[in-house]
Amino acid sequence: MSDREPYLSVVRGDATPEETAALVAVLTARAAGGTRPSPPVTTGNWRNPAHRLRLGLPHGPGAWRRAFYPGR
DSSP: OSSSOSSSSOOSSSOHHHHHHHHHHHHHHHTTTTTOOOOOOOOSSOOOOGGGGGGOOOSSHHHHHHHOOTTT
């Protein structure tokens, strides 16, 4: 045994040596991985030329209402 303090200690519970080894392996792999990959950058849809097109107005009874309140 070494005279220095352990690097990792179990505070609660009763971890087996295999569980402690698995935890150390995960933490080591995480630390070796470097930084997290950044999420992909999305430009949005505002440059889409289809947004410049106007859609036709609805026809028939109640069309004026559907033109201004499409959810009804």
